[in-house]
Amino acid sequence: MRAKVVLLAAQGRDNEEIARRLDLSRPKVSKWRGRFFHERLAGVEERPCTGRPRVFPPDLVCQVKAPACQLPAEFDLPLSRFWRSELQRLVVARGLLAQISGATVWRWLHAHALRPGTQRSWIFPAAPDCAQKAGVVLELSHRCWQGAPLAADDYVLAADQKTQLQIRQRPHPSQPPEPHRPLRVDDHYRRHGTCAYPAACDVQRGQLCGQMLDQATRRAFDALVATAMRCPPYATARRVLSIVDTGTIHRGARTVRRLQTQWPQLVLVHLPVHASWLNQIEIYFAVRQRNALTPDDFPTRVALEDRVIRFQEHYQQVPNPSPGTSPVTTCGTCSHAASSTAPEQHEPNAYHYL
Numbered sequence: 001m002r003a004k005v006v007l008l009a010a011q012g013r014d015n016e017e018i019a020r021r022l023d024l025s026r027p028k029v030s031k032w033r034g035r036f037f038h039e040r041l042a043g044v045e046e047r048p049c050t051g052r053p054r055v056f057p058p059d060l061v062c063q064v065k066a067p068a069c070q071l072p073a074e075f076d077l078p079l080s081r082f083w084r085s086e087l088q089r090l091v092v093a094r095g096l097l098a099q100i101s102g103a104t105v106w107r108w109l110h111a112h113a114l115r116p117g118t119q120r121s122w123i124f125p126a127a128p129d130c131a132q133k134a135g136v137v138l139e140l141s142h143r144c145w146q147g148a149p150l151a152a153d154d155y156v157l158a159a160d161q162k163t164q165l166q167i168r169q170r171p172h173p174s175q176p177p178e179p180h181r182p183l184r185v186d187d188h189y190r191r192h193g194t195c196a197y198p199a200a201c202d203v204q205r206g207q208l209c210g211q212m213l214d215q216a217t218r219r220a221f222d223a224l225v226a227t228a229m230r231c232p233p234y235a236t237a238r239r240v241l242s243i244v245d246t247g248t249i250h251r252g253a254r255t256v257r258r259l260q261t262q263w264p265q266l267v268l269v270h271l272p273v274h275a276s277w278l279n280q281i282e283i284y285f286a287v288r289q290r291n292a293l294t295p296d297d298f299p300t301r302v303a304l305e306d307r308v309i310r311f312q313e314h315y316q317q318v319p320n321p322s323p324g325t326s327p328v329t330t331c332g333t334c335s336h337a338a339s340s341t342a343p344e345q346h347e348p349n350a351y352h353y354l
Contacts, residue, residue: 001022001024002036002044003044004022005018005024005029005032005033005036006032006033006036006044008021008022009033015029015030015033032044056097060096060097061108063096064087064091064096064097064100064105064108065108065109065112065114067082067087067090067091068082068087068109068114068116069114069116072086075090077090081116081117081119082116083116083117084102084105084106084109084117085102087105087109087116088100088101088102088105091105123274124274127272127273127274129272130272130273130275133270133271133272133275134271134272134275134278136269137243137269137271137279138278140156140243140269141156141203141280143156143204150239150241151238151239153233153236153237153238153239154238154240154241155202155204155205155233155234155237155239155240155241156202156203156241156242156243157200157202157203157228157234157240157241157242158200158201158242158243158279158280158281159198159199159200159201159221159224159225159228159242159243159244159281160198160199160244160245160276160279160281160282160285161196161197161198161199161216161220161221161224161249162196162197162198162199162285163194163196163215163216164194164196165194165195165196165197165293165304165308166191166194166296167191167192167193167194167195167300167301167304168189168190168191168192168296168297168298169189169190169192169297169298169299170185170186170188170295170297171186171188171189172186173186173297174186174295174297183295185295185297189297192298192299192300192301193301194215195212195213195215195301195304195305196212196213196214196215196216196220197210197212197213197308198210198211198213198216198221198224199211199224199281199284199285199312200224200225200228200242200281201280201281201284203243203280206316208284208312208315208316209224209227209228209231210224210308210312211223211224211227212301212304212305212308212309216249218249218255221249221250222258222259225242225259225266226262226263229263229265234265237265238265239265240263240266240267241267241269242266242267242268242269243269243279243280244268244269244270244271244279245270245271245275245276245279246270246272246273250268250270251270255268256268284315287315288308288311288312288315291311292307292308292311293307293308
């Protein structure tokens with residue numbers, strides 16, 4: 001910044017213009033111009049700061065911060081993670097310092113964005129062929145299969161089930177938001193059981209097919225597949241490639257044979273282990289949970305089912321199709337959307353939900 005002040009001054013700019021262009025105060029611009037005028041380059045270099053010298057040398061500060069980058073088990077401590085107070089006790093117990101305040105420890109950690117008390121969930125890919133399987137799923141999003149573009153009568157579905165949807169009722173109704181006050185929801189609730197919601201989504205066309213059930217089972221998944229495959233355009237499709245995870249309901253050669261015996265045009269594409277986030281139906285589940293089910297207040301299961309199915313229909317009307325595509329319409333009892341436009345007329349992921 002000091003060099004910019006000098007260079008702009010050399011171009012004949014006055015202090016007001018330099019301060020405005022560099023977002024500095026006018027006295028500060030005048031200060032650095034004056035120092036450069038009297039001392040040349042030495043005038044814009046850092047000078048020794050006045051005030052009390054540092055009490056703790058830098059190497060000691062590093063030794064205090066080092067345990068924050070290690071696990072407590074390495075110090076034989078019965079802790080799962082370090083907190084500021086525990087770090088303070090550890091430093092004193094190891095003899096690094098006779099006394100130190102917790103505020104000083106926090107300031108040193110904060111200077112280097114160290115937060116040992118926080119945690120983040122993480123899963124390492126377990127499958128050796130994770131990258132290969134993930135690449136197959138990503139290519140399907142761009143309508144490619146085994147290195148070749150999909151035909152006009154090929155379709156891609158993403159299927160999964162949302163289990164343990166809790167039916168909870170609040171004793172008191174929620175209070176609507178007001179100025180300077182957000183939506184207020186009663187913290188107490190009564191449980192009315194749980195249910196499951198298997199669903200499938202057309203990756204390119206933005207169509208949905210889902211239903212509410214007591215629990216997610218293989219029979220329920222087979223019923224979902226049958227409901228989708230009986231609806232146009234999948235009933236007459238050449239191939240329907242369905243992306244599923246490796247859960248017990250979907251995996252196994254027996255499942256593949258059972259479904260392909262009934263629906264020869266169906267091809268199951270399994271995700272890598274611990275990679276359900278690659279399944280685009282999970283995007284819909286997240287949007288539905290955030291927009292329709294949070295906060296939850298349903299006196300009966302019928303009320304929850306009505307909200308889920310109505311949001312499914314609403315969700316299909318929200319996306320904006322690409323130019324030249326026909327609007328989405330609803331058909332059948334499964335709230336499945338149908339469009340007369342062929343898939344090749346849509347751009348990949350033409351329906352933008354988020």
